[in-house]
Amino acid sequence: MTASGTDPAIEARGLTRCFGDLRAVDDLDLVVPRACIYGFLGPNGCGKSTTIRMLCGLLTPTSGSARVLGCQVPEEAERLRRKIGYMTQRFSLYEDLTVRENLAFLGSVYSLRGTGLEKRVDGQLERFALDDRADQVSGTMSGGQRQRLALAAATLHEPELLFLDEPTSAVDPESRRTFWEHLFEMVDQGTTILVSTHFMDEAERCHRLAILDQGRVVADGVPDTLMEELGATVVQIESDRSRTIRGAILKLSQVWHVAQLGNRLHVLVRPDLADPVGLIEARANGIDAAARVSIVPANLEDVFVMATEGAPETADAG
Amino acid sequence: MRDSLGRIAAVAGKELRHLRRDELSRAMILGIPLIMTLLFGYAINHDVRHLPAGVVDLAGTSASRLLIAEVQASRVVDVVERFDAVDALETAMARGRISVGIFVPADFERRLVHRDRPIAQLLIDGSDPVVQSAARSLQLLPLAQAQRSGPRFEMRVYYNPERRSPVFIVPGLTGVILNLTMVLFTAVAIVRERERGNMELLITTPVGALELMVGKILPYMAIGYVQAVIIMSLGVWLFDVPILGNPVDFAAGVGLFILATLSLGLVISTLATNQFQAFQMTFMSFLPQLLLSGFMFPFEGMPVPAQWLAELFPLTHFLRIVRGIVLREADLLLLWQDVWPLAAFFVVFLMAATIRFQKRLD
Ligand SMILES: Nc1ncnc2c1ncn2[C@@H]1O[C@H](COP(=O)(O)OP(=O)(O)O)[C@@H](O)[C@H]1O
Ligand SMILES: [Mg+2]
Numbered sequence: 152m153t154a155s156g157t158d159p160a161i162e163a164r165g166l167t168r169c170f171g172d173l174r175a176v177d178d179l180d181l182v183v184p185r186a187c188i189y190g191f192l193g194p195n196g197c198g199k200s201t202t203i204r205m206l207c208g209l210l211t212p213t214s215g216s217a218r219v220l221g222c223q224v225p226e227e228a229e230r231l232r233r234k235i236g237y238m239t240q241r242f243s244l245y246e247d248l249t250v251r252e253n254l255a256f257l258g259s260v261y262s263l264r265g266t267g268l269e270k271r272v273d274g275q276l277e278r279f280a281l282d283d284r285a286d287q288v289s290g291t292m293s294g295g296q297r298q299r300l301a302l303a304a305a306t307l308h309e310p311e312l313l314f315l316d317e318p319t320s321a322v323d324p325e326s327r328r329t330f331w332e333h334l335f336e337m338v339d340q341g342t343t344i345l346v347s348t349h350f351m352d353e354a355e356r357c358h359r360l361a362i363l364d365q366g367r368v369v370a371d372g373v374p375d376t377l378m379e380e381l382g383a384t385v386v387q388i389e390s391d392r393s394r395t396i397r398g399a400i401l402k403l404s405q406v407w408h409v410a411q412l413g414n415r416l417h418v419l420v421r422p423d424l425a426d427p428v429g430l431i432e433a434r435a436n437g438i439d440a441a442a443r444v445s446i447v448p449a450n451l452e453d454v455f456v457m458a459t460e461g462a463p464e465t466a467d468a469g
Numbered sequence: 470m471r472d473s474l475g476r477i478a479a480v481a482g483k484e485l486r487h488l489r490r491d492e493l494s495r496a497m498i499l500g501i502p503l504i505m506t507l508l509f510g511y512a513i514n515h516d517v518r519h520l521p522a523g524v525v526d527l528a529g530t531s532a533s534r535l536l537i538a539e540v541q542a543s544r545v546v547d548v549v550e551r552f553d554a555v556d557a558l559e560t561a562m563a564r565g566r567i568s569v570g571i572f573v574p575a576d577f578e579r580r581l582v583h584r585d586r587p588i589a590q591l592l593i594d595g596s597d598p599v600v601q602s603a604a605r606s607l608q609l610l611p612l613a614q615a616q617r618s619g620p621r622f623e624m625r626v627y628y629n630p631e632r633r634s635p636v637f638i639v640p641g642l643t644g645v646i647l648n649l650t651m652v653l654f655t656a657v658a659i660v661r662e663r664e665r666g667n668m669e670l671l672i673t674t675p676v677g678a679l680e681l682m683v684g685k686i687l688p689y690m691a692i693g694y695v696q697a698v699i700i701m702s703l704g705v706w707l708f709d710v711p712i713l714g715n716p717v718d719f720a721a722g723v724g725l726f727i728l729a730t731l732s733l734g735l736v737i738s739t740l741a742t743n744q745f746q747a748f749q750m751t752f753m754s755f756l757p758q759l760l761l762s763g764f765m766f767p768f769e770g771m772p773v774p775a776q777w778l779a780e781l782f783p784l785t786h787f788l789r790i791v792r793g794i795v796l797r798e799a800d801l802l803l804l805w806q807d808v809w810p811l812a813a814f815f816v817v818f819l820m821a822a823t824i825r826f827q828k829r830l831d
Pocket of ligand 2 (some may be wrong): 199
């Protein structure tokens, strides 16, 4: 998806933002190619919103620089405004105005007038299935409806670049699915989208991804590549006594990380281990626990764990 | 330029929609002027009775005694003391024993005939607005001796020489009420958007700081006029306040004053971090204006530093403008000395608010 030849939509170098002693964003480098969905994956408080705000020109970086659509931010933020859409993490439309009034207000702020404005508003209402709610006060709508309205508002002026800050946090799975369909549709038309999330499955849908932790980018790339090049072998254990097994295998120095999912254990082990399945089966037999052990492909959660916790330093042969 | 006007109109239209949906705002638009005018209005109503009065009758003729009897018959005053000289009467007033003095000069009979000068003087304790307005009704008393038009009583207000007439109180009250409501409206206008999270979206749009400020002021300008009309109408209907002076000049003065107070509110809104703080700052800015502007207490009686301070308040200048228009029938050009400070206040505070309002979150 890298658009060779043209400038990337976003290019940031050494972007840093401090709040007092806290480095909310720490020396962040970022290249977002045009016409792709770029994901920011990370837990709450890792600096996703702060980064997006700096890229929109709403927050001044403590140090570092960023070019967004050819505009230096925050210096040229005013020129940038027309070209970007921003869907804030918190619902930021007017709760006492109706759906149509909200869209009409934003449209006129973006200099749409008369029939042009009406057409565009009607178009958005239809596209985001809000036509039957057009005259409802937005404060009384459900999470999914609000989210569609917020996206309709952010895309009303047909921006080249769309920032979406945790757009699906307050939304049911069905709404999330249709939401992503909208995003892919927009990317097909050439829009660049930067979306932050803390959902792994959502991050997997992105063309590219940056994993953030405590203000730093700990991994970035195409999700498939990140998962393929994990730097660890993933072993899955199914057993009725998974908790006991967990305690036992955690003592092995070759085992880096164990996560439990119901009856299953998801285990990261050293990649250079010749027979991880054999090793774990032996261990399970040793404590008389019946277990089905197999090697499975890595998922983004594993990438995240590896990126944030990494391979233990003390992991020498054992 | 057209884009800019369009954005201002969009912001103004949106503000009006908020107002239409917000019951508290609607209540404030109508309720505050109604309640405050009624409260203050009863302080200037005409039904005050039995004010203690002192009399100095230097003429001592039957006609002068008749005059005093008629004043007494109006039941507005009760003559409680008689004095030989004005000095004694003034002392009694200063001590608070009487609040109205009736002075009949020695040449009373001659004055009655010639009608070139007032026939007698009413001396009034102006520190109490109730007394002042009540005495006004005395002034208009149809005295048998002076049926034909011409000066009757000359009224002299003591301790409050500035406010010669209650016709000033209602227009002045317009200023006081507008000062409170206008600042209150715009003080929360920006804070509210920040509190509700709308600001982060708004500053991402192309709307400029000045456009936002002007757009937020415009609807309240109209509302300010609505309030002014409510107050003046109440004054006319309930309290028989005559409308004096040129209404166009008065309207222009009101408009300028509204702009000044709205811009003060905007500055407060950029300083406050939440609506509660905005309310506090509004009242903190309102009280000194109410006390020092000359509405409550005579301006000349204040210490000089307080007078300097009062010169900074829009209300001080507005009251002078109103007084000029209503009492002296002056036009705005004549009142330039108080017009330009209002205009300057508006421009400076609008700029301050615009500069303080950063399209940033940090
Ligand atoms: N205005 C602010 N003042 C102080 N600290 C802030 C401010 N905004 C964010 N932070 C802090 O910066 C860190 C990153 O926040 P944020 O970017 O909102 O994270 P995320 O969006 O990934 O959840 C958090 O620890 C947060 O508390
Ligand atoms: Mg966030």
